[in-house]
Amino acid sequence: MADPREKMLEVDHIRVQFGKKRHPFVAVRDVSFDIYKGETFGLVGESGSGKTTIGRAIIRANPLAAGEIRFEGQRISGRLSAARDRQVTRDIQMIFQDPMSSLNERAKVGYIVAEGLYAPGRHCSEEERRQKVAKALSDVGLLPEFASRFPHEFSGGQRQRIGIARALILEPKLIVADEPISALDVSIRAQVLNLLAALQKERGLTYLFIAHDLSVVRFICDRIAVIHKGDIVELAESEQLFAHPLHPYTQALLSAIPQPDPIAERQKKLLVYDPSCHDYRVDKPVWTEVEPGHFVLGNQRELEGYRKMLTR
Amino acid sequence: METQQSEVLLSIRDLHFKFTLRGQVLHAIRGISLDVMRGESLAIVGESGSGKSVLVKTLMGLNDQNGFIESGQILYGGRDLATLHTDAEWQSIRGREIAMVLQDPMTSLNPLKTIGWQIREAVELHQNLHGEAARKAACEMLAEVGISDPERRYKQYPHEFSGGMRQRVVIAIAMACRPKILICDEPTTALDVTIQAQILGLIKEMQKKYDLTTIYITHDLGVVANVADRIAxxxxxxxxxxxxxxxxxxxxxxxxxxxxxxxxxxxxxxxxxxxxxxxxxxxxxxxxxxxxxxxxxxxxxxxxxxxxxxxxxxxxxxxxxxxxxxxxxxxxxxxxxxxxxxxxxxxxxxxxxxxxxx
Incomplete structure (x- = not known):
């Protein structure tokens, strides 16, 4: 497929495992996807499906057991030179899930936000640093004066903004947002979602958005990958995925989304995903593009069925 | 929905609840009046800090020591729960009349005791069964909340259960008390969407079977749309x-x-x-x-x-x-x-x- 879009991040058949070599626990089995420049890529799955592990592998907090991750065409997994390592850290930043536990309680906000600037090789004067912190804080809608306060003085939404300011100060190109709004209240969620969208427009940021709430993902993401027990089972443009979910797990997941609409909610039919509906003993599943931009994991017999579903 | 739900089971009248904190007074509940009808499911929606948890904890006398009811009444079964003070007085209400399912099943179960022991404790206290009969009742309770192979599961510890299964166990414990009112404090926030739907289904099933009145506390309007008859x-x-x-x-x-x-x-x-x-x-x-x-x-x-x-x-x-x-x-x-x-x-x-x- 000739694609005019520029690939920012390529995740190429990665495998992440934990525990001893002899009895490894495979958190991510064999996952590949690309993230294009300027898009918001959603990663959806239940807890324990490996979605956070993938995010952490991209910021290089979890080592890969196999496969490769490339950022702007260059490998970033495995051993890197010190200079390259610093550059990659600067380019890829993360926003964490729980703003209540991801900020250092004993540090002032100014230090929390500026911490990335203190790393060796990135010297800037105290005055410069203060200016950068003030700018980062005002970019996320906080007052620069807040730099001298402690995190406990802020509400959940404000703390999440501090987390975002901390990620922004290094001027990253890619931000891995790991459930950035699931710990927030409904009325604050919209504020943070709008902030993320506005920052993206302003700076051309690329997001990897990890979440389990499909309604939020649908709203904010351009493309969505559904992950189940360490395998990506389906990947498509958001609207395409919601209109034509192919994999039975995706269908079950979509059927379970809570709707804020009592009549629709009571009429909704729940689909239950039973992994034993796949017969993979002989016919192994393969990751296939069934229509342009729509990938699904299945064996030959299933893929045929999926294609039929699409033509209908 | 139906007109038959007209009987008032619990009535809160102009309740004011306050906390004293480092010399300051926090007015957590500011004059709430609310009637809970028999057999209905009422959902209380609000952000964190809106006082929804404080409100239901007041119904069970579970608020922290620095909290107190300033004025108002909570009428239930001919008694005013606002006048109860000691734990001994509350024991006749907690579990027996009003039971609670908490948000996070990871923290509401005792990790050192087997699942069976924890359900059995409730069975012995509230159903007056002992020995083999209690064990059997606990197993039945496990089967009822949809846990397969209860005899084997009975001997297992909470860490051997998944999040959804643990929440089922918590519901089993609550139901073993045979309460009239079941309070579900964010019962599904810690769970995934697919599991969430199953747990809500289970609670509804229990409600029908035991003629329960349920009070849900949540901030998820999707959940509310699914379960509630009335919304506050x-x-x-x-x-x-x-x-x-x-x-x-x-x-x-x-x-x-x-x-x-x-x-x-x-x-x-x-x-x-x-x-x-x-x-x-x-x-x-x-x-x-x-x-x-x-x-x-x-x-x-x-x-x-x-x-x-x-x-x-x-x-x-x-x-x-x-x-x-x-x-x-x-x-x-x-x-x-x-x-x-x-x-x-x-x-x-x-x-x-x-x-x-x-």
Whole structure:
């Protein structure tokens, strides 16, 4: 497929495992996807499906057991030179899930936000640093004066903004947002979602958005990958995925989304995903593009069925 | 929904609840009156800090030591629960009459005891069974909440269960007490969507089977739409709107309810900013003047800042605490999303009538 879009991040058949070599626990089995420049890529799955592990592998907090991750065409997994390592850290930043536990309680906000600037090789004067912190804080809608306060003085939404300011100060190109709004209240969620969208427009940021709430993902993401027990089972443009979910797990997941609409909610039919509906003993599943931009994991017999579903 | 649910099981009358904290007083519940009907499922919706958890904990006497009921009554079964003080007095209510399912099943089970032991404890206390009979009852309870192979599971510890299974166990413990009211405090927030739907289904099943009255506390409006007969919307320690599920969803009247519904991503248009409520909830250490939501409401009336609005009725089952319902109030149009919801509600109702008649 000739694609005019520029690939920012390529995740190429990665495998992440934990525990001893002899009895490894495979958190991510064999996952590949690309993230294009300027898009918001959603990663959806239940807890324990490996979605956070993938995010952490991209910021290089979890080592890969196999496969490769490339950022702007260059490998970033495995051993890197010190200079390259610093550059990659600067380019890829993360926003964490729980703003209540991801900020250092004993540090002032100014230090929390500026911490990335203190790393060796990135010297800037105290005055410069203060200016950068003030700018980062005002970019996320906080007052620069807040730099001298402690995190406990802020509400959940404000703390999440501090987390975002901390990620922004290094001027990253890619931000891995790991459930950035699931710990927030409904009325604050919209504020943070709008902030993320506005920052993206302003700076051309690329997001990897990890979440389990499909309604939020649908709203904010351009493309969505559904992950189940360490395998990506389906990947498509958001609207395409919601209109034509192919994999039975995706269908079950979509059927379970809570709707804020009592009549629709009571009429909704729940689909239950039973992994034993796949017969993979002989016919192994393969990751296939069934229509342009729509990938699904299945064996030959299933893929045929999926294609039929699409033509209908 | 049906007219048979008219019997009041529990009645809260003008309840004020306060906490003392480092010399300051936090007014957590500011004059709530609420009737819970027998057999209904009531959902209390609100943000964190709105006082919804404090309210239900008051019903079981589980609030922290620095909290106290300043005034008001909680009438249940001919008694005023607001007058109970010691744990011994509360024991006749806790579990036996009102039981609770907490948010996080990881923390509400004892990790050092087997699942069987924990259910059996409730069975022995509340069903007066002992020895083999108690064990059997506990196993039955496990099977009832949908745990397969209960005999084997009985001997296992909480860490051997998944999150959804643990929540089932918590429900089993609560139901083993044979309560009349089951309070579910964010029962599914810690769970995944697919599991969430199953747990809600289980609670509904239990409700039917044991003729339970359920009170849900949640901030997830999707969950509310699924389970609730009636909805109470809480803001800053007060109920701002209460009504039947369809009334609150399709014809909300309080500006806070409008804002809450408008900010849902399900109703947003992709690429456009979502409606966001500006500002933060009021600090309850200070006395709240007028309508608590007024400072965040761009369309607030002048009187909203001065005088607390009374609870005004929209219909016999639906009322809201806002001056907008006063006949003297100017006409304030609800935001666009809400008008769309109203239309949708009307369309669905007509459709429903057609199908029910046809």
């Amino acid at each position: 919307v809480m803001y800053a320690g007060d109920i701002v709107e209460i009504g039947r599920c369809e009334e609150v969803f399709y014809d909300p009247r309080h500006p806070y309810t409008w804002a809450l519904l408008s900010s849902l991503p399900q109703l947003g248009v992709k690429g456009q900013p979502l409606y966001a409520i500006q500002g933060t909830p009021p600090n309850l250490f200070h006395e709240v003047k007028g309508d608590a939501f007024a400072p965040r409401n761009p369309q607030a009336l002048k009187i909203d800042f001065v005088k607390r609005p009374p609870m005004l009725a929209v219909s016999p089952t639906h009322s809201a605490r806002t001056w907008l319902l006063d006949p003297r109030a100017p006409k304030v149009e609800p935001p666009e999303h809400i008008r769309a919801l109203r239309e949708r509600g009307r369309a669905l109702r007509q459709q429903g009538e057609v199908t029910s008649h046809g």
